[in-house]
Amino acid sequence: MTLPPLSAMSLNITSLHAAYARGLSPADVLREAFARIAAADDPAIFIHLRSADAALAEAAALPPFDPAAFPLWGVPFAIKDNIDVAGAPTTAACPAFAYTPAEDAFVVARLRAAGAIWLGKTNLDQFATGLVGVRSPYGVPRNALDPQIVPGGSSSGSAVAVARGLVSFALGTDTAGSGRVPAALNNIVGLKPSLGALSGSGMVPACRTLDTISVFGLTVDDAWTATRTACAFDPADPWSKPIPMPALSAAPQGLSIGIPDAASLKVFGDRVQAEAFAAATDALRDMGHRICEIDFTPFYDVASLLYEGAWVAERMAAVEPLFRADPGVFHPVTAQIIGAADRLSATDAFRGIYRLAALKRVTASAMAGLELLAVPTIPAFCTLADLAADPIGPNSRLGTYTNFVNLLNLCGIAVPTGPRRDGRPGSVTLLARDGQDVLAAGLARALHRQRAPDMGATGQPLPPAAQLAPQALVTELPLVLVG
């Protein structure tokens, strides 16, 4: 068999490793990736691009191809620029904040040890504050599918880089939905693990109690492989904890899946999105799962706490010295959002914590008997023009189905569900309880294959599915969720 021409090859890990097994050289792949980055003609995707020589030298030093020992052998990836890579500047999209770390972030070190090769640091909404991808002094990455639409944020560059096939996968971060919203807007997979699964050591915090590193991939298998590889307990991160990340097995059967009922589904007038979501839930039903409509009001109540409640003060805590010294170096919208923390007292903070505790009881009751929730990843699309007219409102609406997730300690995965009637990408997020990442990912994989959209903006179909072992259920969680 001959190898396909590199220029036509998807960089998804499955295809890449199949080609490596047949003799393709990582150096050729890296050269192709850098060529694609140049051809992409979008200087706003990367804030810092690694030198090709350094990447090629790393590739040359790889041990022999052994994907069992090195599950990311020769896999090029991008890193959101609020995550440290030794020797490269970390800006968090704020040049005045920039520093050059001496060490890789914990997660980056694990990925590299597994054979992955980083190519660049990607653009973001400054300090990961935003879901739109336009709040950066480094420009606005073009949405991979439609330049009228926002790229989504805050992990804008990472999502676009994956969707355009420039890298195999990319790291994002997710506090309010930054690892899911841009996945939906660019037709790729966005995996937001359980809090504590991926160490935050070497990541610039947004809200330390809610942050996690996340993974974008072209397929669920790729996102899962990278997440699993990155996942390990890190004693240096006070929020790190052991989370089960077994190999994906065959899709779980007969699940009970909650969705917003008709009265509480929010699409802000985008009926096409409602249709697309209904089609996706029909697909889940056809796969043998039980779909249960529930009132989503308490989840929206939780979501409102994130920016209207006290958690914005965590964003101030992350940047306070710079903010006090020179607020003018911040993006004006970011400065406005973070500055709101100054109106909040410690008493307000605890009142927010109490309100969340009370709402957790209500949402736990709503989720009783359900293994998963399924929601549209975004309620409606948002154009650059919408955002120019109102920089805050459309951003808030994008977080409708993401803002509550980290506050409730759920994990989730956004997965493409095929083009909507108008051609825009459909996306559903499957949400599970803390530690049940494998359940959400297993179902997401099956749904992705059932809908079988082309990957990202590459125009390429999903690679053939690997045969998986029969389902192994995750051990029941020790914490009782009682209504």
Added chain:
Amino acid sequence: MTLPPLSAMSLNITSLHAAYARGLSPADVLREAFARIAAADDPAIFIHLRSADAALAEAAALPPFDPAAFPLWGVPFAIKDNIDVAGAPTTAACPAFAYTPAEDAFVVARLRAAGAIWLGKTNLDQFATGLVGVRSPYGVPRNALDPQIVPGGSSSGSAVAVARGLVSFALGTDTAGSGRVPAALNNIVGLKPSLGALSGSGMVPACRTLDTISVFGLTVDDAWTATRTACAFDPADPWSKPIPMPALSAAPQGLSIGIPDAASLKVFGDRVQAEAFAAATDALRDMGHRICEIDFTPFYDVASLLYEGAWVAERMAAVEPLFRADPGVFHPVTAQIIGAADRLSATDAFRGIYRLAALKRVTASAMAGLELLAVPTIPAFCTLADLAADPIGPNSRLGTYTNFVNLLNLCGIAVPTGPRRDGRPGSVTLLARDGQDVLAAGLARALHRQRAPDMGATGQPLPPAAQLAPQALVTELPLVLVG
């Protein structure tokens, strides 16, 4: 066999139930209890005393004596006046705050359903803010053993009522040590359960994220019986959670117990306390346990967060409307402490939470391999004169070995260890991880019997020990504590 004269009888539950089994009437016991309260000649113990008629009517309505079905049958108890009893005022020692609830607190209802009969609402440091028992407009209860010494707080009246033999047991609350410090100062048992074990529904909060109702008893068996009976999951309290509270079994063997090493033991010059603690730890060693000296500095660092960090803002959250309307109705020291919340921002609150998260890693590491910690309940004694000279400093010192406990989500039990060389009461607190209450109580019971001090200020010895079943270990905690 004839019954002993009532006036000479201890009200501990074991003795009381033995007498009930032989025909003693609850009405006679209640009359005796009210007579003792009158004879105690201390109007500062109770803020509100129940009418004897009401108590006797309740006793008359009890079902036949059946301690298996009603483990607190005919048992008189007192309730700290920040916990609701239907129809009686709740003041939290602030007359302007008073209200009359329509319902019993969840825990009170459970105790009454088990046959316990409440006699009165007890005095406290206003809003449970203090460890001294002198911060109340209702006077200062006299310490049961020595009128020069503070009664201890904030659960002052409850501890003194038990120590003087006026009731069988009493409810306190514990945020910073209010359920342990007064136990030490009055030579009784103080059980502070795991957070979430005893519902906070119907309790005036101090720091909602750290509060628990606690139990004072003359013996560990009594405190355990009342705690077990009160313990149940309460969906209406967002902090309630299922905690195992099995019957006590024979004392656990061969435990590894951490104690402060010589360099970090704090007694503020009270060498007699250091001697008494050494004797108690020798007793634990002689019982076959391994005593491990550890550096206690990180535990003190946690303790300092409680009043110097942001948690004081929780106290403001609990009383803010009244505080804004009329700060003059507060005890001046209480007003000063709670008012400090106004200097704390929401950002400060989250910084405190981050600092605690980091310190939890350090203390977990210090506790690795240990099942329990043993500490002096108080580092040194504190007289009324000390406190008149400085109302804050001596109070803070009393919390040396208690302030860190709830922040670290530990459970604990303070147990008398016999008179010190100078006759003052010795007390050790055994601390265990969340959910391991039965381990701490089992060892406390054995230590109490081994030291065998008279109970409280009653001059009466411990009742004969019941034969217990062999030890049944609590299931391992699901949460990994990693260093």
